[in-house]
Amino acid sequence: MITKRIIPCLDVKDGRVVKGINFTGLKEISSPVELAKYYSENGADELVFYDITASSDGRKIFTDILCETAKNVFIPLTVGGGINSLDDFDRVLKCGADKVSVNSGALKNPDLIGSAAKLYGNQCVVLSVDIKRVNGVFTVFAKGGRENTGLDAIEWIKRGVDDGAGEIVVNSIDTDGVKNGFDIPMLKAVCDAVNVPVIASGGAGKVDDFITLFKTLPKVDAGLAASVFHFGEIKIKDLKIQMQENGICVRL
Amino acid sequence: MTVIIDYGVGNLFSLLSSFAAIGEKAKVSSDKNEIENADRILLPGVGAFSDAAYKLETSGLKNALYSAAEKGVPIMGVCLGMQLLFDKSYEYGEYQGLGFISGEIRPISDFIPKDLKIPHIGWNKLNVIKQHPLLKYTGNNDFAYFVHSYCAVDCKNSVLATTEYGAELTAVVAKANVMGCQFHPEKSGESGLKILKAFCELKRGDL
Numbered sequence: 001m002i003t004k005r006i007i008p009c010l011d012v013k014d015g016r017v018v019k020g021i022n023f024t025g026l027k028e029i030s031s032p033v034e035l036a037k038y039y040s041e042n043g044a045d046e047l048v049f050y051d052i053t054a055s056s057d058g059r060k061i062f063t064d065i066l067c068e069t070a071k072n073v074f075i076p077l078t079v080g081g082g083i084n085s086l087d088d089f090d091r092v093l094k095c096g097a098d099k100v101s102v103n104s105g106a107l108k109n110p111d112l113i114g115s116a117a118k119l120y121g122n123q124c125v126v127l128s129v130d131i132k133r134v135n136g137v138f139t140v141f142a143k144g145g146r147e148n149t150g151l152d153a154i155e156w157i158k159r160g161v162d163d164g165a166g167e168i169v170v171n172s173i174d175t176d177g178v179k180n181g182f183d184i185p186m187l188k189a190v191c192d193a194v195n196v197p198v199i200a201s202g203g204a205g206k207v208d209d210f211i212t213l214f215k216t217l218p219k220v221d222a223g224l225a226a227s228v229f230h231f232g233e234i235k236i237k238d239l240k241i242q243m244q245e246n247g248i249c250v251r252l
Numbered sequence: 253m254t255v256i257i258d259y260g261v262g263n264l265f266s267l268l269s270s271f272a273a274i275g276e277k278a279k280v281s282s283d284k285n286e287i288e289n290a291d292r293i294l295l296p297g298v299g300a301f302s303d304a305a306y307k308l309e310t311s312g313l314k315n316a317l318y319s320a321a322e323k324g325v326p327i328m329g330v331c332l333g334m335q336l337l338f339d340k341s342y343e344y345g346e347y348q349g350l351g352f353i354s355g356e357i358r359p360i361s362d363f364i365p366k367d368l369k370i371p372h373i374g375w376n377k378l379n380v381i382k383q384h385p386l387l388k389y390t391g392n393n394d395f396a397y398f399v400h401s402y403c404a405v406d407c408k409n410s411v412l413a414t415t416e417y418g419a420e421l422t423a424v425v426a427k428a429n430v431m432g433c434q435f436h437p438e439k440s441g442e443s444g445l446k447i448l449k450a451f452c453e454l455k456r457g458d459l
Contacts, residue, residue: 001376001377001416001417002372002373002374002375002376002398002417003374003375003376003395005374005375040441045374045375067265070265070266070269071269071272072269072273074266074269074270074273074438074439074440074441074442074444074445075397075439075440075441076397076436076439094265095265096265096266096269098266098439120298120299121298121299121300122371123298123371123373123399124298166371166373167373195369195370196369197369197373197374221369221373221374222374251375251395
């Protein structure tokens with residue numbers, strides 16, 4: 001049977017890995033190349049590389065770093081951040097990305113998912129959505145969680161899957177950085193709405209948070225986190241051993 | 253030297269990096285001479301069967317592959333590259349494959365319970381059912397990374413390993429000097445690199 005995936009996310013700015021707490025107050029961590037190699041060799045099932053630079057100079061540094069990283073990583077590599085066009089897909093796929101994650105780019109250009117899926121296959125297109133409750137409604141936010149789009153998140157995700165998104169990353173702004181567990185009600189609403197892999201993001205603080213996630217919502221395929229892995233608060237091998245002891249299928 | 257066939261399909265960057273990681277020489281080529289005279293050939297592939305089959309045919313690389321196969325050059329297909337080795341596929345129609353291995357490509361959804369997600373995407377265990385030089389370093393229950401919506405069926409005795417996803421799906425096949433992996437060895441961590449290493453140890457006429 002297919003295993004639940006554990007995915008460290010590397011936010012990359014100016015060639016370094018950073019992690020924001022509630023999307024602000026960036027703190028530098030380490031070299032993305034070294035960190036990615038370390039994760040690849042120490043039990044991560046997949047890596048997400050997120051480009052959080054805004055300038056074109058930053059883009060160039062990012063793609064160089066991505067190439068260097070991909071040379072040393074033999075697990076699936078998803079790249080996101082600044083993906084607004086098919087040219088952006090092409091740029092990162094040529095640097096060794098296996099999947100491309102779209103977020104604000106799909107909001108600006110709703111045809112992006114469909115055209116990318118047609119060209120590269122559904123398996124290549126990941127729809128990443130930043131979601132926050134607004135008056136009790138799961139609402140899509142853009143620009144790194146700063147801008148309320150007013151869109152109903154569940155409708156947006158359903159549409160993305162219809163257009164060809166092969167996986168969904170659900171990033172709960174409400175639980176991000178709080179380290180008090182994943183957003184189970186939000187994830188359940190997404191799992192009930194679509195039948196493609198769902199990746200949970202935002203809120204992991206301890207091993208039990210992952211166990212609760214997969215035990216409560218068996219339809220969730222993967223758990224994504226950043227700082228708890230980068231700072232060594234959770235070792236991926238230990239996490240997976242404890243998941244296995246709790247009857248969750250993992251790759252060990 | 254292993255030649256990775258470039259016919260405009262697939263993630264060649266990762267394959268090249270994997271060969272470099274295990275210290276094996278590999279090059280990407282779409283040159284018929286280089287392909288026919290390769291020590292071994294890797295046929296990659298991502299996307300739709302019909303599109304890939306069309307590109308192999310129109311580029312003339314299909315004939316180069318037939319000629320290399322006849323000379324005993326070890327050939328390995330990966331993912332869609334493996335599916336192309338079979339007689340035909342029913343992905344969005346009915347299309348002829350290379351016909352190296354008996355069998356056909358059918359939707360996974362025909363064989364598994366409805367509540368399982370398609371594509372079959374993620375890490376799954378290999379169940380080795382037949383020993384083969386390609387799997388000399390592979391242990392039973394090694395994990396491999398799969399991404400596919402179609403699978404090879406009616407492969408008779410060419411199946412070397414399967415994986416369980418609501419049904420026993422074909423994971424590794426071989427017939428004489430032609431072999432294939434449904435999963436991505438270049439994305440399957442150590443267990444994938446071990447398969448590429450075993451492949452690189454195969455020489456012309458070994459199988």
